[in-house]
């Protein structure tokens with residue numbers, strides 16, 4: 001596994017691989033890797049000859065007062081995990097390499113960035129879209145893999161690739177969970193033991209909502225109220241939002257006709273956790 005830190009070396013590597021006809025997959029991450037990330041990496045290996053994993057904690061997707069400086073980092077551990085997965089390149093740029101002095105160009109996917117996490121984290125998806133565009137321009141992958149845990153992010157990237165005619169396949173990967181149902185996340189490291197036990201209410205409340213739809217209830221109000229009630233049982237949970245929306249446009253819906261995205265964000269102490277499930281009406 002090669003570690004590349006500069007844009008020019010990454011360009012050179014990618015140019016050579018492409019010239020030789022090899023297909024490149026990219027898995028963008030912010031590091032502090034867990035089984036969720038590694039599952040994306042294994043997926044990437046099946047889709048291409050060469051796998052690049054980027055580790056970059058992107059400052060432009062954090063708002064003022066968010067956890068950019070405290071975001072968990074452990075480069076040596078991440079490097080060891082990726083060595084074991086036998087990837088080809090670990091791309092690990094410095095902030096200055098990604099954002100040279102005077103950078104003032106951003107990518108914004110207007111409407112998809114507004115609801116859900118975008119409503120509570122203004123500018124977040126502009127930062128994500130800009131950093132991902134840059135990673136695409138630097139690594140020049142044929143395919144990039146993103147987790148469905150960050151469902152809105154995946155939709156924003158899909159839309160961006162379509163709108164800007166980027167020649168890159170975007171693959172979504174299912175949410176990887178702990179054995180009790182908690183979606184894996186680097187931010188789970190923030191949880192105290194009590195908060196960790198409490199955090200299982202996220203996936204449990206999604207299951208409650210799904211079960212209600214399976215029993216024939218299609219009203220968003222009814223489904224959201226059982227999800228809210230399940231979360232309300234947990235005193236350590238501070239709910240930021242619970243939404244039922246169209247899985248493509250992310251606009252709120254009143255009734256489930258075919259499918260819907262049930263998405264939520266909940267704070268436990270200093271951890272802000274998200275989870276979601278696509279509900280299908282049979």
Ligand code: AMP
Pocket residue numbers: 028029030031036037040145146147148149150173174175176177183184185186
């Ligand atoms: P992050 O390092 O949190 O920015 O995540 C990097 C990539 O891994 C993103 O595409 C995430 O959606 C994905 N990811 C993170 N956690 C999970 C998980 N539990 N299951 C599936 N994908 C995940």
